[in-house]
Amino acid sequence: MNKFLLLTCLIILTSWHAFSQNPLVTHMFTADPTARVFNNKLYVFPSTDIVCEEGKSQNGFCMPSYNVFSTEDLTTWTDHGLIIDQTDVPWGKKDGFGMWAPDCVEKDGIYYYFFPAPPEDGKGFRRIGVATATSPEGPYTLEDNYIQGVEGIDPNVLIDDDGRAYLYYGGGENLKAVELNADMKSIKGKPKTIEKLPTRYKEGSFVFKKNGIYYFTFPHDQSGSEEISYATGKNPMGPFEYQGIIMDRFKDGIWTNHHSIVEYKKQWFIFYHHHDISNNQHLRSMRADSLFFDNKGAILKKEATLRGIGITKIDKPIQIDRYSKAHNLKVNRLKYADVVGWQLDYIKNGSYVTYNSVDFGNGTAKNVILKASSGMQGGTVNVFVANELIAKIKVTNTGNWDNWKEFKVPLDKTVKGIQNIKLVFEGNDSYLMNVDWIKFD
Ligand code: FUB
Numbered sequence: 001m002n003k004f005l006l007l008t009c010l011i012i013l014t015s016w017h018a019f020s021q022n023p024l025v026t027h028m029f030t031a032d033p034t035a036r037v038f039n040n041k042l043y044v045f046p047s048t049d050i051v052c053e054e055g056k057s058q059n060g061f062c063m064p065s066y067n068v069f070s071t072e073d074l075t076t077w078t079d080h081g082l083i084i085d086q087t088d089v090p091w092g093k094k095d096g097f098g099m100w101a102p103d104c105v106e107k108d109g110i111y112y113y114f115f116p117a118p119p120e121d122g123k124g125f126r127r128i129g130v131a132t133a134t135s136p137e138g139p140y141t142l143e144d145n146y147i148q149g150v151e152g153i154d155p156n157v158l159i160d161d162d163g164r165a166y167l168y169y170g171g172g173e174n175l176k177a178v179e180l181n182a183d184m185k186s187i188k189g190k191p192k193t194i195e196k197l198p199t200r201y202k203e204g205s206f207v208f209k210k211n212g213i214y215y216f217t218f219p220h221d222q223s224g225s226e227e228i229s230y231a232t233g234k235n236p237m238g239p240f241e242y243q244g245i246i247m248d249r250f251k252d253g254i255w256t257n258h259h260s261i262v263e264y265k266k267q268w269f270i271f272y273h274h275h276d277i278s279n280n281q282h283l284r285s286m287r288a289d290s291l292f293f294d295n296k297g298a299i300l301k302k303e304a305t306l307r308g309i310g311i312t313k314i315d316k317p318i319q320i321d322r323y324s325k326a327h328n329l330k331v332n333r334l335k336y337a338d339v340v341g342w343q344l345d346y347i348k349n350g351s352y353v354t355y356n357s358v359d360f361g362n363g364t365a366k367n368v369i370l371k372a373s374s375g376m377q378g379g380t381v382n383v384f385v386a387n388e389l390i391a392k393i394k395v396t397n398t399g400n401w402d403n404w405k406e407f408k409v410p411l412d413k414t415v416k417g418i419q420n421i422k423l424v425f426e427g428n429d430s431y432l433m434n435v436d437w438i439k440f441d
Contacts, residue, residue: 021322022308023276023285024077025069026340031284032101032204032258033271034156038111038136042264044069044077044271045104045113049283058098058118060282066102066115068137074264074288074310080137084115089129090144092117098126101154101204101258104136105184107165111136112184114155114167117146124151128169130185149187152176154258157184158207158214158236166236168194168216171203175218177237194238197231198222204258207236213297216240219257225249226257228272230299246291247302250274254281261291268292269309270302277333277340306331311357311418314365317437320344320423324356329425334436336402344435345401349379349427356420358440360385363416365440368393369408372433375401379427383438386419395433404436411440 020026024033029049036043045068052062065085071077087094096118104113111133116126127146133139152170157180159165165180167187178191194205194216201221208215214233219226228247231240247270250257259272268291273284288309292300307324321331321342328351334341344353368383368391378395390413398405425432 022287029283030286031273033286034103034260035262035271062097063099083138105157116153126153128155168205225255314440317439323353326353351425354422360415363414369439371436373398373404374433376430379432382424384422
């Protein structure tokens with residue numbers, strides 16, 4: 001069986017947990033993540049990519065269903081399982097494979113899930129459906145028909161402070177907005193085109209409000225793949241003034257990006273996707289990074305990272321290939337493992353890697369362990385915590401590059417609290433070693 005198909009088939013009916021950096025989950029492909037805070041938990045509502053059967057793709061994608069995920073610590077992710085499948089949608093094409101980017105909002109204790117799907121009646125590329133539940137995790141009850149008067153992809157809903165709700169949607173030269181009626185399932189008046197946005201392809205509207213400013217954010221293809229851009233305004237229906245780019249376009253073979261922005265426990269985050277696991281732009285994986293604003297409310301441009309979000313505890317190996325910064329080395333998928341993982345490779349004398357926000361607790365760690373391999377002579381790994389050298393690990397030849405060994409040395413100092421770590425590699429002129437993970441015990 002194809003390994004991607006196998007991975008996709010591993011969608012488990014009961015809850016599934018991941019402990020991760022970026023991407024957030026590795027047991028299935030997830031795209032277009034909409035993050036929302038409900039009941040003090042951070043929920044993510046992504047779409048699902050699967051490997052296409054011949055002739056089933058929709059613009060290259062095969063997207064049959066939706067799962068919902070949650071976290072409380074930004075590190076442990078629970079997959080609550082499937083909430084809607086294309087075959088459940090009364091008005092949808094049962095083999096449409098076009099369940100694109102969704103959203104979910106809460107009003108008066110009811111969770112309203114908005115999603116695009118190809119309609120069975122053939123009237124339009126995508127129609128937007130609504131499903132409701134009394135818990136973000138479902139079960140969801142689907143409306144019999146799609147929202148009348150609306151046609152397009154990527155629904156996003158903003159509920160303003162006065163309780164009025166607005167639906168944003170569409171893909172193409174123009175994005176649209178329309179107010180929803182109090183029932184949240186029908187529109188008030190006619191959809192309006194959002195004016196004054198930059199020209200060329202746009203999609204994935206995501207609107208949020210902060211300090212009285214409405215931020216209209218959107219993926220925008222102005223030169224070959226999508227960057228995440230934004231405009232701001234004083235009214236939920238616009239006009240919006242273009243402000244600039246939040247995240248640059250990817251230049252490594254993935255055309256889409258699709259995001260959402262949320263505040264959780266006093267920190268803002270951007271959720272988005274990349275093709276980390278598959279290296280295939282139609283089999284994407286959701287990611288997240290911290291996001292910051294300046295004191296006038298401008299969004300500071302964000303570089304996509306592998307490190308992602310959350311504080312890493314030392315009770316498990318630290319996947320240092322999900323680094324904060326790196327110099328003169330590469331990252332590749334682990335070759336030997338059944339599970340999805342990566343390794344640092346092509347490490348040379350002077351290469352380094354940093355990994356931020358590791359929680360050492362109250363100083364119980366006595367040793368550091370490095371899982372490494374070397375088909376050459378190996379080298380020395382200088383371990384710095386909070387800029388202090390706390391260990392030197394000598395890695396020797398392990399037989400070949402795929403033969404992994406654990407190298408353990410005592411720490412020279414007690415380390416407490418949340419710290420950033422840095423590994424600096426030293427050795428001769430050849431490639432020194434590959435690294436899988438580092439652990440403190
Ligand atoms: O995931 C399918 C489509 O690709 C989304 O609806 C778009 O925003 C883009 O990410």
